[in-house]
Amino acid sequence: MQMLGHCIFTQWKEVELTKFVLTDTVYSDQIPVQYLWRRTFMRSKRLWLVLSIVLIAVMVLAACATPAATPTATSTGPFIYGMLLVGPYNDNGWSTATYEGGLYVQSKIANTQFIYAENVNTASNPSTTAAQFAEQLLQRGAKAIIFNSDDMKDGVLEFATAHPDIPVIWLSGDYAWKEGQRYQPQLTDESDIMGRMEYGKMMAGCAAALTTKTGKIGFLGPLINDETRRLADSAYLGAKYCWENIAKQTTPLTFSVTWIGMWFNIPGVTLDPSQVADDFYTNGFDVVISGIDSTEAVVEANKFRGQGKDVYAVQYDYKDACNVAPDACLGVPYFNWGVALKPMIQSIIDGKYTRQFIWQGPDWTNINNPDTSMVGFQKSAGLSADASTKLDGFISELAGGLNLFTGPINYQDGTTFLAAGAVATDQQIWYMPQLLEGMLGDSVAK
Amino acid sequence: MVSNRTEKAGGFGNILRTLLTNRFSSITIAVLLALIITWLVVLVMDAPPLRVFSIMVNGSVGSLDAATQTLQAWVPLVLATCGLMFTFTAGLWNIGMEGQIEMGAICAYGVIHYMTGTPTPGYVAITLASLAGMAGGAIWAYMVGLLKNYGGVNEIFGGLGFNFIADAFLLYLVYGPWKPEGVAQGSTKMIDAQYWLPQLPGSYLSLWSLGLAIVGILVVTFVLKGTYFGLKLKAVGKNPKASFMMGIPTSRYMLLSFVLCGLFGGLAGSFQVTGFLHVLRNSISGGYGYLALMVGMLANYQPLIGVPISLIFTALNKGATGLVIDLQLDTNFSGVIQGLLVLCVLLMDGVRRRLTKTFRGVQHG
CATH class of the missing domain: 3.40.50.2300 (Response regulator)
Incomplete structure (x- = not known):
C-alpha cells in the first residue's frame, strides 16, 4: 500500500493529463493519510526555504527599522x-x-x-x-x-x-x-x-434668502443624522426669517434638501454632489447652501455662472472655502476650532485636564475674531452690498438675543416641535429628529 | 548561425541567460526591478526612499502593536487567497470574491442583528454568524458558477456583476433596514461586545480568526495537493474538455470550486464583522478580494506560497498608513508597490518562458 501511494505521488509531481487519468483509473483505493500529509507539506523543501528567507528578511528589516518614538512621563521634548x-x-x-x-x-x-x-x-x-x-x-x-x-x-x-x-x-x-x-x-x-454652528447656518440661510430671485433655495446635505438635520433646520429658519422679515417677501419660500449619503463624495456609494448641485441649478434653485465638507456646490455654481446663469452657493466649514470661486459664493459659516482646542490642550499640558462637553457659540462682539469666536461667517464677493448690510443687521439681531428656535414651529410631519412661545432646549436642538414643516426633503433615511 | 552568436556572447551572455531562465533568479530580478521603480516613484514624489521603506517596515512589524495589526489584516486576505486557489486550480477567474466577502459580512451581521436581545450566548451567535457568512459567500459564488455553466456567462463578467449587486445590497441595508434609528450614515450600529470575537488584550487581533485562517490554509493545501479531488480539479483547470472525455464531471467540479471559494470568502467577510470592524458598513470587503487575486497570481496558484506573499502585501498596506502621518503620502502608495510587484513578476515570467523556449529551440535546432 505504501508503494502504491508513493507511486501515485511520484507521478503527480509532473502531472500531465494522460498520466493523471491513468493513475486515477488504476489506483482508486484509499491512500494512507500519512502519505498525503508528507506529500503535501513535507516534500516541498524549496517552499520551506522561501518561507524561512521571508521570515528572516522580515526579522532583519524589523531589527533595522528605526523604533518609533514612545511617550514617556519624563520626556522633555515637545x-x-x-x-x-x-x-x-x-x-x-x-x-x-x-x-x-x-x-x-x-x-x-x-x-x-x-x-x-x-x-x-x-x-x-x-x-x-x-x-x-x-x-x-x-x-x-x-x-x-x-x-x-x-x-x-x-x-x-x-x-x-x-x-x-x-x-x-x-x-x-x-x-x-x-x-x-x-x-x-x-x-x-x-x-x-x-x-454652535446653528447660528452660522442661520446666517447662511439669511444670505441665501436675501440673494435668491427665484425664491428657491437648495440644501446640499451630507448623510442624515441629528447633527445634519439640526444644521439644515437652522439654515431654513434663518432663510425663512430673512425672507419674510427682512426681504419682506410674501410668497412662500421653497427650501429643498437633498442628502448625498456621506460628508463627501464617495464614487459609487454616495450621490454625486456635483450632480446634485447641477440638478438644483437647472431646476430653478439659484442658491445652494452646502452642508457637506467639500466645495462642489460653489464649483458648480461657478460653472453655471460661466454659462450666464445668475446662481450662487454658500459654503461650509472653512473660512477660506469661498476662495475657489469668490464671485459664485455668498459666504461661508465656519469654525475656529483653535478657540476651544487651545485651552483644552493647555489644560492637558498643565495636568488640569478634566472631561468636558463644549458646545461653544460665536463671540458676538466680533464673530470673525480667530482668537475668541468659535463660529464665524466670512462674506464673499458674490454677496451684494445691500444683502451684506441686511445680513449684518440679522447678525446684530442674533447677537441681541433673537432665538429662531422659538415656537410655534412644527416638525415636517406636522407634529408640534415647539408650541407658541416655547424655546427649544439644547437637547431638542442637538438631537433634532426631523426636518421642519415647510422644508422639502427626507427627514429620515428611507 | 544563432548558435555561433550565442557562443560569441561568451560568459556574460551565458550568465544573463541563466539568470533570466531560472525561476528563482527571475523572481529575484522581478522583485529588484519593482523596488527600483518604486524607488524612482518615491523620488518623483519628493520623498526620501530609505525613510519611506523604514516607515513601512516599522509600521507593519516594527512593534508588537504593528505586528498584531498586520496579522489581523492578514486573516481576511489569506482566507480570500485560499478560496481563490480552488477556482484558480479549476482554471477560473473568480473576480466575484469581493462580492462574496461582502455577502459573508452581510449574512454574519444579519444573524447577529436578529439575535441581539435574545438569550442566545455570544459564542453560539458568533459561530452561527460565521457559518451564515460562509453560506452567504458560497451561495453568491455558486450563482456565478451557475451563470457560467448554464448561462454561458464568463465568470469574470458574472463575478463583476455580482460584486455590483452585493455592493448595492449592502448599501441598501446600511442606509435602509439596518441603519441606526433615524440615521443614515453608511454604517450600522456597532454590535454588542458579546458578539465580538475575543481579541488579544491590548490589540485588535483575534486568535480565533488567526487560528481558523491557519487551519484554512492547511485544509486548502491538503485538499488541492493531497486528494484526488484536488488532482481532478487541476485536470479540469488544465484541460476541461479532455477531463470531461475521461469521465470527470467538469461542470460539477467547477461549481464545487466556486462554492469552496465562496465559503472562504464568506468566512473572511464574517470575520470583518465579528473580529474587526464590529459593524456592517460600505467597503466592508476592504478590497481584499481584488488583492487576493494579485496574491494568487504572484503565488503561481500555490496555497503555501500565497501565505508569505499575502503577509507581505498586508505588511505593505499596514506600513503605508505610517506614510500618511510621517510624510503625508497617500496610503494608496502601497497599492503602487503591490501592482509593480505583480507586473514585474509576470513580466519576468514571460521573459523567462520566451527565453527558455528560444533556448530549447536553438538546442533542438
Missing part, C-alpha cells in the same frame, strides 16, 4: 498631540478647518507639536480603522488624540475604552455630555467640542 482627519487636510472644508485648528494650537502654545493622519475614512483606508490610526499617532508620541469627525464615533469608543489614560477629544461628538442621549460615563478622559 508636547505632541495628534489629530485624525476624515478627509484630506486641504479639502477646503471640514478637515482643513480642523487641521488649521491643530496648527493654531501649535502656534499659540510653546513647545507643542501637531501631528496628523488624513483620509481616515472607509473609502480611502478600508482596512484600517480610526482607532488603529490613533494607535499609530500614539506610537509617535502623541499624548492627546483628536478625532475630527462624527464618522469616527466607533473609533472614539474603541480607542478611548482601550486607553482610558489618554485624553481623547472628539470634534462634533457628545459622549461626554451628561444630559446627552449618548453619554458614555466610562470614558473618563474623553471630551467633546462642537461649535
Whole structure:
C-alpha cells in the first residue's frame, strides 16, 4: 500500500493529463493519510526555504527599522498631540478647518507639536480603522488624540475604552455630555467640542434668502443624522426669517434638501454632489447652501455662472472655502476650532485636564475674531452690498438675543416641535429628529 | 548561425541567460526591478526612499502593536487567497470574491442583528454568524458558477456583476433596514461586545480568526495537493474538455470550486464583522478580494506560497498608513508597490518562458 501511494505521488509531481487519468483509473483505493500529509507539506523543501528567507528578511528589516518614538512621563521634548482627519487636510472644508485648528494650537502654545493622519475614512483606508490610526499617532508620541469627525464615533469608543489614560477629544461628538442621549460615563478622559454652528447656518440661510430671485433655495446635505438635520433646520429658519422679515417677501419660500449619503463624495456609494448641485441649478434653485465638507456646490455654481446663469452657493466649514470661486459664493459659516482646542490642550499640558462637553457659540462682539469666536461667517464677493448690510443687521439681531428656535414651529410631519412661545432646549436642538414643516426633503433615511 | 552568436556572447551572455531562465533568479530580478521603480516613484514624489521603506517596515512589524495589526489584516486576505486557489486550480477567474466577502459580512451581521436581545450566548451567535457568512459567500459564488455553466456567462463578467449587486445590497441595508434609528450614515450600529470575537488584550487581533485562517490554509493545501479531488480539479483547470472525455464531471467540479471559494470568502467577510470592524458598513470587503487575486497570481496558484506573499502585501498596506502621518503620502502608495510587484513578476515570467523556449529551440535546432 505504501508503494502504491508513493507511486501515485511520484507521478503527480509532473502531472500531465494522460498520466493523471491513468493513475486515477488504476489506483482508486484509499491512500494512507500519512502519505498525503508528507506529500503535501513535507516534500516541498524549496517552499520551506522561501518561507524561512521571508521570515528572516522580515526579522532583519524589523531589527533595522528605526523604533518609533514612545511617550514617556519624563520626556522633555515637545508636547505632541495628534489629530485624525476624515478627509484630506486641504479639502477646503471640514478637515482643513480642523487641521488649521491643530496648527493654531501649535502656534499659540510653546513647545507643542501637531501631528496628523488624513483620509481616515472607509473609502480611502478600508482596512484600517480610526482607532488603529490613533494607535499609530500614539506610537509617535502623541499624548492627546483628536478625532475630527462624527464618522469616527466607533473609533472614539474603541480607542478611548482601550486607553482610558489618554485624553481623547472628539470634534462634533457628545459622549461626554451628561444630559446627552449618548453619554458614555466610562470614558473618563474623553471630551467633546462642537461649535454652535446653528447660528452660522442661520446666517447662511439669511444670505441665501436675501440673494435668491427665484425664491428657491437648495440644501446640499451630507448623510442624515441629528447633527445634519439640526444644521439644515437652522439654515431654513434663518432663510425663512430673512425672507419674510427682512426681504419682506410674501410668497412662500421653497427650501429643498437633498442628502448625498456621506460628508463627501464617495464614487459609487454616495450621490454625486456635483450632480446634485447641477440638478438644483437647472431646476430653478439659484442658491445652494452646502452642508457637506467639500466645495462642489460653489464649483458648480461657478460653472453655471460661466454659462450666464445668475446662481450662487454658500459654503461650509472653512473660512477660506469661498476662495475657489469668490464671485459664485455668498459666504461661508465656519469654525475656529483653535478657540476651544487651545485651552483644552493647555489644560492637558498643565495636568488640569478634566472631561468636558463644549458646545461653544460665536463671540458676538466680533464673530470673525480667530482668537475668541468659535463660529464665524466670512462674506464673499458674490454677496451684494445691500444683502451684506441686511445680513449684518440679522447678525446684530442674533447677537441681541433673537432665538429662531422659538415656537410655534412644527416638525415636517406636522407634529408640534415647539408650541407658541416655547424655546427649544439644547437637547431638542442637538438631537433634532426631523426636518421642519415647510422644508422639502427626507427627514429620515428611507 | 544563432548558435555561433550565442557562443560569441561568451560568459556574460551565458550568465544573463541563466539568470533570466531560472525561476528563482527571475523572481529575484522581478522583485529588484519593482523596488527600483518604486524607488524612482518615491523620488518623483519628493520623498526620501530609505525613510519611506523604514516607515513601512516599522509600521507593519516594527512593534508588537504593528505586528498584531498586520496579522489581523492578514486573516481576511489569506482566507480570500485560499478560496481563490480552488477556482484558480479549476482554471477560473473568480473576480466575484469581493462580492462574496461582502455577502459573508452581510449574512454574519444579519444573524447577529436578529439575535441581539435574545438569550442566545455570544459564542453560539458568533459561530452561527460565521457559518451564515460562509453560506452567504458560497451561495453568491455558486450563482456565478451557475451563470457560467448554464448561462454561458464568463465568470469574470458574472463575478463583476455580482460584486455590483452585493455592493448595492449592502448599501441598501446600511442606509435602509439596518441603519441606526433615524440615521443614515453608511454604517450600522456597532454590535454588542458579546458578539465580538475575543481579541488579544491590548490589540485588535483575534486568535480565533488567526487560528481558523491557519487551519484554512492547511485544509486548502491538503485538499488541492493531497486528494484526488484536488488532482481532478487541476485536470479540469488544465484541460476541461479532455477531463470531461475521461469521465470527470467538469461542470460539477467547477461549481464545487466556486462554492469552496465562496465559503472562504464568506468566512473572511464574517470575520470583518465579528473580529474587526464590529459593524456592517460600505467597503466592508476592504478590497481584499481584488488583492487576493494579485496574491494568487504572484503565488503561481500555490496555497503555501500565497501565505508569505499575502503577509507581505498586508505588511505593505499596514506600513503605508505610517506614510500618511510621517510624510503625508497617500496610503494608496502601497497599492503602487503591490501592482509593480505583480507586473514585474509576470513580466519576468514571460521573459523567462520566451527565453527558455528560444533556448530549447536553438538546442533542438
